[in-house]
Amino acid sequence: MSARWVYYFGDGEADGNQNLKDLLGGKGANLAELTLMGVPVPPGFTISTDACRHYMEQGDVPPELPSEVQRNIARLEESTGKGFGASEGQPLLLSVRSGAKLSMPGMMDTVLNLGLNDRTAQALARESDDERFVWDSYRRFVQMYGDVVLGVDHHAFEAALSELRDREGVKQDTELSADGLKGLVRTFLDLVEDATGSPFPSDPEEQLWGAINAVFDSWNGDRAMAYRRHHRIPDDLGTAVNVQTMVYGNMGADSGSGVAFTRDPSTGEKVFYGEFLLNAQGEDVVAGTRDPLPITEMERLLPGPYAELLEVQDRIERHYREMQDVEFTVERGRLYMLQTRAGKRTAAAAVRIAVEMVDEGLISPETAVTRVDPEQVEQLLHPGLDPAVEPDQLAVGLPASPGAAAGRVVFDPDDAVRLAEEGEPVVLVRQETSPDDFSGMAVSQGILTSRGGMTSHAAVVARGMGKPCVAGAREIDIHGRDGYFEAQGRRIKEGEWITLDGASGRVLLGRVPTVEPELSEQFRRLMEWADGFRRLRVRTNADTPQDAAKAREFGAEGIGLCRTEHMFFGAERILAIREMILASDAESRRTALGKLLPMQQSDFEGIFRAMDGYPVTIRLLDPPLHEFLPHGDEEMEEMAQAMGRPLLQVKVAVERHREANPMLGHRGVRLGTTVPEITEMQARAILQAAVKVAEEGVSVLPEIMIPLVAVPEEFQRQDQLIRAVAELVFNERGRRVDYLVGTMIELPRAALVADRIAETAEFFSFGTNDLTQTAFGISRDDSGSFLPLYIEQGLLPEDPFRVLDQEGVGQLVEMGTQRGRGARQDLKVGICGEHGGDPSSVTFCHHLGLDYVSCSPFRVPVARLAAAIAALYEADTEAQEEQRLQTVG
């Protein structure tokens, strides 16, 4: 039997079904399925993606295709009693649409009313008894066909249309006269002939082949190709072509069109929800030129079709076991379904629908979990802007940390602290932030920066704190010393109210009310299911007992990254660390660090108590020491005075610690190597805290983590030092606690020599932020000047600081994991970069067999859900492929 290129559907019979999406595209497969279900669908046929592939490879359609199309047209004629190109009786008019497996911008969209020419138009006019309808349909056809098939500049058509409106003195196309439209058809036909040098094709068959080829050609159009490259969609998927009998909702008071959802897409409530227009075509509902009515109005206006629609939509939903978005038309009292597909929905609706469908027995808990997009879940946890208020937008920056907050503008972190103490909500506005600003950030409602990207200091810290942040809002121009910033020519003074929407990146003038989130019972149940399915553990990145407690509420199973540097920035503490920096020998350094010891110890005690029963990974001091030194002349003088030292000494120290590339400088384990007293003090603080809380009955599992290791020997040295301190502490206190010593793998070299590092290290935590920076050779702080362009132009599919670059950085994670486990079978491996909370990165970590991911508290539910979905899809590699492609769409 020869290959089949064309699949018919109509009158309850179909050659295809919903499982043939590869062959028929999503639209074609669903039309076949609906037909098979007995749902009224205008009959038609689908030319398969095989034919498209043949066309791409051979440069022409398969030789059998014309006759197959002809046979199917005949079948349509038979089914409808109409004739394709018939100048007698009813002419058969067709729609032609592309339909790939995945919807894809840049593909040819739709040609309606195909089959019209001067003769069929006359026949239609006779049959429909509605001249205006006929000429309007005809001019629409010529316009669409001219534009998308023949490539005539669409402005030409619009100009002629506008001229006609002027001439007839009307504002809407719907008010144009039949005669006017008839003349317009003529004008359009001439326009096409002028532009193409050939007359508009009047032969319906020629029209049809033109449209089919145009669909195939559009598969390799620039925009579609760029989209596929960007989303890594294979070029050989191809598109199908759907050819379908036209039906008309604009044939009088017994006709209409609408779009509807089987459940409320914003709340998820199980109610039929949608919009409807009497005497209108589908495009009129979408275009918004007339105000559509609520779908319930249809009950009154078209009671019969409405009853049928209610029954049909319910049947479709039960059939697909998924909330559906349907399009329909009523032609002279008769209902036709034109499309069905899974409906888009809010996060809240997704959760409610999934859980209720389980209760209704439609789907399993496994399926319910896969029905919620992890990326959306975070929306549920943060306050949002009150949608009732019309905002006054000043600028749009990067949506760096979600949530909404309002506060008074402050430019200086100290002012932020002062005002916050007075009970004023503040928003800290800075060019960019540094660890110095931590205390000011901690008291602010939100943070706004004019520089920096999604992973700038401000963004990372704000996400960690669960505070809204808009970063890199380049439209605003900050004059902090003069007490104002400018945006859109407006000057916003210190103390004025602004509101940030961290989810969209919008900066709004004034105090826009926000609404607090409420976690639903359904959400709780869904997450409980998810936890039952996942294999990956989910920890959190948290530096304070408050963050730790918050993350625990969100389901964190330990801390994967507790940064200790923020603990050094209190007024008293920074003085001690500065003393250490100025000290000239180990003993004076120890004395200075000794002052920090009790404070650090008490920090750790709080965190251990909050994480009772769970492991806590503490990273030793990481940033270069110059971050603890002042920058300006004034601040240097202050420091000299506060410490009773000559100004020159301070200046020399600042100068000595200045670095050309601090990211690649004297930081991480390099500090512990050159100044082992820091490691000594921190190890002691951690272990003394552990012993103390263990005495209180807390179950404490400290994991001490050495950052920025590149060389196995530097890790070994630190490991020895920590173990020596541990023995001292345990002997002094007369009590031991279990602990691990491990390292971050955040430099390419560490991944390459992971086997040797794992000989000593008991755990690895991939620091994918720095690993991405060094593998790409891109500083996050400086990437704003080129990275956005890279993503825009499709040179990179995603921001690699947000979504783990599996092609490159992922190789290092895989290599590090395999080599590390090769040397130490029970090596605990996790990830603690920003990527720990990104769903596709979590999926990647699951497949690599990592033990856990760690992310900021508000991303914990995202990671839990993503980990569950990864585990559910794992069994079925095809489903996995689906998932990959779905995350694309």
Next chain:
Amino acid sequence: MSARWVYYFGDGEADGNQNLKDLLGGKGANLAELTLMGVPVPPGFTISTDACRHYMEQGDVPPELPSEVQRNIARLEESTGKGFGASEGQPLLLSVRSGAKLSMPGMMDTVLNLGLNDRTAQALARESDDERFVWDSYRRFVQMYGDVVLGVDHHAFEAALSELRDREGVKQDTELSADGLKGLVRTFLDLVEDATGSPFPSDPEEQLWGAINAVFDSWNGDRAMAYRRHHRIPDDLGTAVNVQTMVYGNMGADSGSGVAFTRDPSTGEKVFYGEFLLNAQGEDVVAGTRDPLPITEMERLLPGPYAELLEVQDRIERHYREMQDVEFTVERGRLYMLQTRAGKRTAAAAVRIAVEMVDEGLISPETAVTRVDPEQVEQLLHPGLDPAVEPDQLAVGLPASPGAAAGRVVFDPDDAVRLAEEGEPVVLVRQETSPDDFSGMAVSQGILTSRGGMTSHAAVVARGMGKPCVAGAREIDIHGRDGYFEAQGRRIKEGEWITLDGASGRVLLGRVPTVEPELSEQFRRLMEWADGFRRLRVRTNADTPQDAAKAREFGAEGIGLCRTEHMFFGAERILAIREMILASDAESRRTALGKLLPMQQSDFEGIFRAMDGYPVTIRLLDPPLHEFLPHGDEEMEEMAQAMGRPLLQVKVAVERHREANPMLGHRGVRLGTTVPEITEMQARAILQAAVKVAEEGVSVLPEIMIPLVAVPEEFQRQDQLIRAVAELVFNERGRRVDYLVGTMIELPRAALVADRIAETAEFFSFGTNDLTQTAFGISRDDSGSFLPLYIEQGLLPEDPFRVLDQEGVGQLVEMGTQRGRGARQDLKVGICGEHGGDPSSVTFCHHLGLDYVSCSPFRVPVARLAAAIAALYEADTEAQEEQRLQTVG
């Protein structure tokens, strides 16, 4: 037959020979060989490294060892007619020395006179008739044995010795009386008993086993272990123990000791060369307490032994076919050879000896080539300080670029240019240099910086120019604005003369005369042989026609890296590039760049002409644009004025281009991607220049190189652009030239996705400087504060910016090469980092199968020689292993 643990040598017979270095160590194998040659050697035996391994594994010597040692002692007694521990007749005294395959600091050195106790001392006194000799030998034995075997603090012995000198009122140990020494023996014996709690072992056999075990134990001493770890020497090599009959050069006027070389080690001339002391032991010659005589004096003083020595040394050299360093003793008119080994020599001597030995028919040209250390060769090319002058040293920095030069101190590059134009030799003194300083550096005799490391900007540029540079001289304190620098409390003013010795890092006050190098005919012949053996091509890094010509003289076969950024710094040029930076649209950028086009083109023409017939790899603009902008307020005002722009605009531009980590910022291909006009201009300049010189008959092979590629797509984009420009140029000029487009692999991600990059790229050049920076996460500029400590403490075996880190970065080079060649079989692969001129890195590149290395002009001969040696050793993997270990020693 059971395993043998002990190897005898003496009286012309030996169980071992020179090929058993693994088993007998270097010293033991050579003693056996000399004995077999019939050279007079005091008889003895060697306990093998197998015994040492047994000792390390089992914690005890092999059970058969004691009886084997006993048998060999008996053989020694028979041979010498002396008795071990004999209180009648002549007592047999022994030396015990460690002897591993490689000489290794930290191993037990020597115990002499073993076998003495109160009774054997009496017997020796009777036999030698020299009481003083006996008690001096005895106290030396107790002192050495107490120190190295029993671990008694050597200060205790020295204190007692010093007390005796005071009591006898003498200054030298040689003046002490026999009675005094006899008393000292008693004091030493008591000292040992007090310190160890046991009497000093008087049984010679117990003494011997104590010494043997001490040698074995010293193999695992801290210093020896650290040394092995540092040099990656396997721990299981083990050491041998050499036990040998004592002979004495201090037995009167017919006795003596000496050390000698078979050829002059500083010139290589074929003359017997050495030093000699009458009536003295070997250690006296070395200690320098008496002035040794030239070896020729021995002819007069000990004519018989001298004649024998002359004959023996000649025989030894012919036997080993290598210049030897020998030690000998004459005891009562009888010559004994105590050691022979290959002699250390200067670079000039190495070349002369190797070539003359070929002429003498001793060795092949292949062997001659392997006899010269490539690292030494560079010494021959640079001027050196006149050794006759006593220098006044101000400071020592890093020996960043070899050669010696004197000049007047200048702090400002513009002053350097001005003074140089007036004919004054100048030395530019800066904290660190930047591309801004290029013109000033170019006219200076040498460069001195107080910051930065071996691969700082100053160091790299100076090496490229073949100018001496001392970098990171932290002892000097620069006050450039006040016109002086300080060192050692002395103030050196602008205009004063200083001299730099780039080979040692010394900074000297005043104008020390230098001597120009003269390349010998032997050098020329040696390099010609080397070129015949090597497979790797050697190119040079050169940015000017002058450098290119110089490198060609040194044997460069093309340019592997021509940086274009230096070409942008002339007064006129920088104005144009600044105009481009300030321009707001592509057209104005093109206009500004258009001014640079003719200048760039003429630069390239000069370089192409200088490299007629060889390929020239030109790297497109690499540094971030802010390097072309001024920094200080004053300079910004100047720029604004010169360009007729408002100061604010300049300030905004400077601010906008400021970067937190410029090394990881907006540079390399990221410039060409965001500002394609730069690529357009540079491609045009290169190809127009190529067409122009091709018309003149020059054979031109341009290779256009895109820097800092991380993503295949960014390379593809640039490649398309360059090829489009090329077609335009070829059409305009009516002539085509062949050219390649390739990329640097200098980011870890590029190595990881090298297969995809090679789909488009025609060549790879590993930029191992940046690859090392990103793989390690270490900024060269900032590494000074920790990297030296890492190397000092053995955390890293070498500075990875000088010697390629094969363990880590090497994996990326290998991966990039294999994956690249996997995708494109004929991919041309080279390396153009600093490592291109480092011998061990060149060897690594040879083994990876790279096509070429590229290095600074003065390193070209180094690389040629290293490449030849790598090829010669390749065939023989054992020889290869030797080579690896030799580079360690």
